[in-house]
Amino acid sequence: MGAAILEVRDISKRFPGTQALAGVSMTLNAGSIHAVVGENGAGKSTLMNVIAGVYQPDAGSILIDGKDVKIANPYEAQKLGVGFVHQEIALCQHLSVAENIFMSTINDANRAVLNMREYNRRAAELLSAFGANIDPRQRVSQLSISQQQVVEIAKALSMNCRVIILDEPTSALTESETEALFRIVHRLKDSGIGILYISHRMREVFDNCDTVTILRDGRHIDTVQVAHTQPSAVVDKMVGRSISDMYPPKLASTPEEGEVLLEVRGLSSAEDFSDVSFRLHRGEILGFFGLTGAGRSEVARTICGLQKMTGGQVLLQCAAVSIASYEDAIRHGIVYLTEDRKSEGLFLQMSVKHNVSAIDLSTISTHGILDPRRESQRAEKYQSMLGIRATGVLQKVWSLSGGNQQKVLIAKLLSVSPRILFMDEPTRGIDVGAKSEIHRLLRELAGQGIGVIMISSELPEVIGLCDRVLVMHEGSSRGIIQGSSLSEESVIRRASGL
Amino acid sequence: MNPVAEKDIRTGGILRSLARFREGTLMLTIIAICIVMSFLSPYFFTADNLRTTILSFAINGIVVIGMTIVMVNGGIDLSVGSVMAVIGAVAGRLYQSGVSIWIAAPTALVLGGLIGAFNGFFITRVGLSPFITTLAMLSIARGAAFVVTQGIPLSLYSMPDAFKSIGKGDVLGVPVVIIIFIVFVIVADFLMRRSTILRRVVYTGSSEKAAIFSGINVRSVKMGVYILSSFLAGLGGILSIARFATATPYFATGLELQAISACVIGGASLAGGDGSIIGSVFGIALLAIITTSMILLNVSVYWQDLVSGIILLAAVSIDYFTHARSR
Numbered sequence: 001m002g003a004a005i006l007e008v009r010d011i012s013k014r015f016p017g018t019q020a021l022a023g024v025s026m027t028l029n030a031g032s033i034h035a036v037v038g039e040n041g042a043g044k045s046t047l048m049n050v051i052a053g054v055y056q057p058d059a060g061s062i063l064i065d066g067k068d069v070k071i072a073n074p075y076e077a078q079k080l081g082v083g084f085v086h087q088e089i090a091l092c093q094h095l096s097v098a099e100n101i102f103m104s105t106i107n108d109a110n111r112a113v114l115n116m117r118e119y120n121r122r123a124a125e126l127l128s129a130f131g132a133n134i135d136p137r138q139r140v141s142q143l144s145i146s147q148q149q150v151v152e153i154a155k156a157l158s159m160n161c162r163v164i165i166l167d168e169p170t171s172a173l174t175e176s177e178t179e180a181l182f183r184i185v186h187r188l189k190d191s192g193i194g195i196l197y198i199s200h201r202m203r204e205v206f207d208n209c210d211t212v213t214i215l216r217d218g219r220h221i222d223t224v225q226v227a228h229t230q231p232s233a234v235v236d237k238m239v240g241r242s243i244s245d246m247y248p249p250k251l252a253s254t255p256e257e258g259e260v261l262l263e264v265r266g267l268s269s270a271e272d273f274s275d276v277s278f279r280l281h282r283g284e285i286l287g288f289f290g291l292t293g294a295g296r297s298e299v300a301r302t303i304c305g306l307q308k309m310t311g312g313q314v315l316l317q318c319a320a321v322s323i324a325s326y327e328d329a330i331r332h333g334i335v336y337l338t339e340d341r342k343s344e345g346l347f348l349q350m351s352v353k354h355n356v357s358a359i360d361l362s363t364i365s366t367h368g369i370l371d372p373r374r375e376s377q378r379a380e381k382y383q384s385m386l387g388i389r390a391t392g393v394l395q396k397v398w399s400l401s402g403g404n405q406q407k408v409l410i411a412k413l414l415s416v417s418p419r420i421l422f423m424d425e426p427t428r429g430i431d432v433g434a435k436s437e438i439h440r441l442l443r444e445l446a447g448q449g450i451g452v453i454m455i456s457s458e459l460p461e462v463i464g465l466c467d468r469v470l471v472m473h474e475g476s477s478r479g480i481i482q483g484s485s486l487s488e489e490s491v492i493r494r495a496s497g498l
Numbered sequence: 499m500n501p502v503a504e505k506d507i508r509t510g511g512i513l514r515s516l517a518r519f520r521e522g523t524l525m526l527t528i529i530a531i532c533i534v535m536s537f538l539s540p541y542f543f544t545a546d547n548l549r550t551t552i553l554s555f556a557i558n559g560i561v562v563i564g565m566t567i568v569m570v571n572g573g574i575d576l577s578v579g580s581v582m583a584v585i586g587a588v589a590g591r592l593y594q595s596g597v598s599i600w601i602a603a604p605t606a607l608v609l610g611g612l613i614g615a616f617n618g619f620f621i622t623r624v625g626l627s628p629f630i631t632t633l634a635m636l637s638i639a640r641g642a643a644f645v646v647t648q649g650i651p652l653s654l655y656s657m658p659d660a661f662k663s664i665g666k667g668d669v670l671g672v673p674v675v676i677i678i679f680i681v682f683v684i685v686a687d688f689l690m691r692r693s694t695i696l697r698r699v700v701y702t703g704s705s706e707k708a709a710i711f712s713g714i715n716v717r718s719v720k721m722g723v724y725i726l727s728s729f730l731a732g733l734g735g736i737l738s739i740a741r742f743a744t745a746t747p748y749f750a751t752g753l754e755l756q757a758i759s760a761c762v763i764g765g766a767s768l769a770g771g772d773g774s775i776i777g778s779v780f781g782i783a784l785l786a787i788i789t790t791s792m793i794l795l796n797v798s799v800y801w802q803d804l805v806s807g808i809i810l811l812a813a814v815s816i817d818y819f820t821h822a823r824s825r
Contacts, residue, residue: 306710306711325713325715326710326711326713327713327715329713330713336711338711340707343705343707343708344707344708344710344711345708345711346705346708347701347704347705347708347709347771348704348705349704349771349772350700350701350704350771354697354700354701357697358701358708358709358712358714359712359713361694361697361698362694365694368693368694368695369692369693369694370692370693370694370697372692412712
């Protein structure tokens with residue numbers, strides 16, 4: 001590990017209503033991977049935005065190579081060698097990969113006509129260092145989310161950074177893509193770059209990082225060497241309390257003993273997947289696991305009428321049902337929690353109450369006229385039942401934390417008293433505390449007789465929570481694993497087609 | 499945010515809590531202009547002027563209701579002015595060719611709805627943007643109005659008095675057109691806040707994808723919205739021929755931009771999901787009062803558009819700065 005490359009001292013930042021950062025200090029060494037962890041709202045993002053010049057701190061100083069610097073905007077941060085890979089993809093969808101990677105270089109280029117061949121060549125070089133098979137001339141809109149993430153990282157690297165901030169880069173990546181990413185990150189580390197790595201995932205932190213800094217409520221709680229601590233100790237410091245049991249207990253009986261709630265036979269949908277069959281029993285949580293492109297979400301969306309079914313049969317409590325649209329599915333009590341909370345799930349500008357109501361207006365209205373009292377009461381019922389932390393049901397959902405937003409979406413689904421719940425990545429991007437609350441909730445719902453199907457890219461979560469796991473590989477089912485044979489290794493082997 | 503609002507009301511900060519809402523700010527602005535004008539011109543606060551002013555925007559106000567709903571839905575309808583003209587023209591031409599106006603007018607209204615369905619078809623089924631589709635319809639409907647009238651105003655003075663009284667008559671001294679307008683505003687504002695149908699319109703405008711993932715039939719919602727907008731524009735056309743006893747192909751030229759301005763001043767967002775009927779009505783009222791005031795103050799009519807534009811910019815900028823902090 002090299003010398004200190006970046007140091008922040010006593011950084012404070014206040015937003016109306018919240019003290020986002022209160023006197024935070026930390027040091028990043030050259031050639032090291034330094035994790036910054038904390039629950040949502042702990043101040044990680046604010047701190048990174050201060051370092052990257054997006055926000056100006058109210059107090060405190062930033063030192064690069066021991067020299068006090070003022071970072072007025074993200075452009076200056078780049079000039080100082082600080083690159084920021086945001087969690088949310090911010091690429092120009094209509095431009096090519098190379099044009100995106102070299103956006104700021106092109107902006108600086110002092111010439112009227114661009115030599116695109118040169119940029120394409122350099123982009124190809126940069127991407128091949130990733131082992132990424134992306135054509136630099138391709139439009140970004142044609143890439144998958146994980147490929148776009150790779151372009152984001154290549155973009156940060158194109159500016160010869162000495163400090164790279166990675167804000168939850170793996171939240172949209174599959175295991176193999178994550179591994180590929182970390183190979184790159186380690187290569188960067190070896191070349192002397194300092195990496196600030198923000199994550200919720202303890203395993204990634206412990207497998208890859210050298211140092212971990214824990215923030216809570218805008219304060220610096222601790223900085224420790226990863227080698228000298230345990231995941232549970234870090235989690236305890238993040239939440240400020242002890243999370244004893246990570247996952248709720250599984251079903252005591254064999255899942256197959258329960259009544260069959262949903263049976264799917266030979267389900268196919270065009271090129272996405274074919275011949276998928278499974279049974280969902282009362283009381284169990286069935287997991288869907290597969291790498292990106294395996295077709296997990298597509299199976300769920302097809303059963304829910306959100307995607308066209310080209311073959312197969314769906315039986316609900318042993319009776320064949322035909323589902324042509326999501327409205328049909330809802331009528332049958334089958335609902336789907338989208339993996340893309342912000343763009344497909346929430347009405348961000350609307351209140352908690354109105355978000356909860358969206359799927360079912362009939363029970364809160366008479367002859368098409370809504371009853372505001374009933375609407376509020378229902379939302380309040382779910383607010384207390386799910387423990388949604390909001391000032392009230394009138395609060396706009398954009399101002400809620402990720403975990404609470406997710407609970408609002410779950411409340412929306414529960415409002416139709418569903419029989420089958422498809423949960424697509426229900427804990428993506430939410431903090432540890434809310435995550436285990438959602439795990440407990442799903443177990444509770446399963447216990448009440450609702451069929452729960454959980455799709456997740458996080459293997460420990462799938463194994464910790466689900467009674468049985470359907471593994472998919474490139475559009476086909478690789479069987480169901482359960483009981484003692486359910487392990488990370490067995491799931492990964494099948495998911496990678498071995 | 500909520501506790502603050504409650505505290506304000508409790509401590510009697512009514513003005514401040516009014517100003518928190520776009521409708522409140524607009525109302526206060528309108529009142530302020532009225533107070534200033536009543537000092538500047540003795541004619542301003544007369545029943546006559548009030549009546550003239552409201553009449554000047556009552557029919558357009560009905561079209562603004564439709565535009566608000568379209569904008570809340572995340573769309574735009576540029577064809578309203580042309581649709582108003584062509585529906586008036588069709589009703590007039592049918593009447594001239596011997597059809598009773600009581601049959602001609604409803605027939606033309608149905609055509610208005612069909613034009614909306616035509617817009618809706620291209621937007622929801624073909625997948626064109628509302629801007630392009632209704633821009634085309636702006637041209638098509640205006641052209642049709644010229645074809646139907648052969649480019650000359652149709653004189654409809656011979657229409658039965660009972661029909662003309664819809665446009666010109668009074669009930670207890672209040673013009674029928676104003677009564678219709680106010681009833682429409684009250685009903686539409688109520689439905690906007692309380693009906694399940696218009697709530698679906700808001701959901702779709704707020705986030706189309708999230709609406710789809712809530713089982714809302716986004717296509718039929720949009721279809722309905724464009725039908726309603728064209729229908730209300732058509733109704734505006736019918737009320738206009740009743741009022742003026744003439745149908746001209748030039749009628750309501752540029753109304754679409756005035757209506758959009760009114761909605762935006764009233765708090766509607768071009769991105770959808772935001773906007774209120776009362777706000778938009780205050781928006782068009784504000785524009786009308788400024789126009790009346792300028793006339794009373796003998797300001798050249800050439801200034802009117804210029805001032806309207808400045809008001810639009812000011813309203814949106816003020817709103818941006820007062821709300822930017824809370825975002």
